[in-house]
Amino acid sequence: MAKARTAETGVYSETLKEYGNHKTMLAARAKTGAPEYHEAWSDFFVVLDGEFTMLVGGKLKDQYPIDGKPGELSGSGIEGGTKIALKKGDVFHLRPKTPHQAVLTPGKTLLYYVIKVKE
Numbered sequence: 001m002a003k004a005r006t007a008e009t010g011v012y013s014e015t016l017k018e019y020g021n022h023k024t025m026l027a028a029r030a031k032t033g034a035p036e037y038h039e040a041w042s043d044f045f046v047v048l049d050g051e052f053t054m055l056v057g058g059k060l061k062d063q064y065p066i067d068g069k070p071g072e073l074s075g076s077g078i079e080g081g082t083k084i085a086l087k088k089g090d091v092f093h094l095r096p097k098t099p100h101q102a103v104l105t106p107g108k109t110l111l112y113y114v115i116k117v118k119e
Contacts, residue, residue: 001028001111003028004030005030007030011028012028014026025114026113029050029109030104031104032101032104035060035061035076035100036073036074037075039070039096040119041071042095043115045086045090046114046115047092048088048111049109050087050110051086051110052104053083053084053102054103055100056101057078058078058079058082061075062075075099077101083103
């Protein structure tokens with residue numbers, strides 16, 4: 001969490017293990033992240049600590065490719081997404097080609113485990 005708090009983006013993640021078409025990660029957030037879109041990756045989020053709102057679906061505004069990550073996009077926000085409240089102990093599955101953004105209440109933090117599976 002300390003690394004997330006000092007990062008300009010407010011996010012720190014670390015890949016724990018890679019298994020060919022899937023990998024596991026640990027991630028910490030100290031503020032709302034940028035919206036994302038993955039062309040080929042499914043994400044399974046396991047919330048270890050904290051609470052947040054996942055904004056999912058809709059359309060990426062002002063989208064642009066993420067350097068060094070083929071098939072990955074970001075943008076300035078999401079239009080028309082659905083808000084899903086998640087808290088410690090919740091598990092959330094995100095399909096590929098789905099815009100999403102983790103939205104935190106200012107001052108709150110989030111720790112989560114991610115399983116990423118390439119479709």
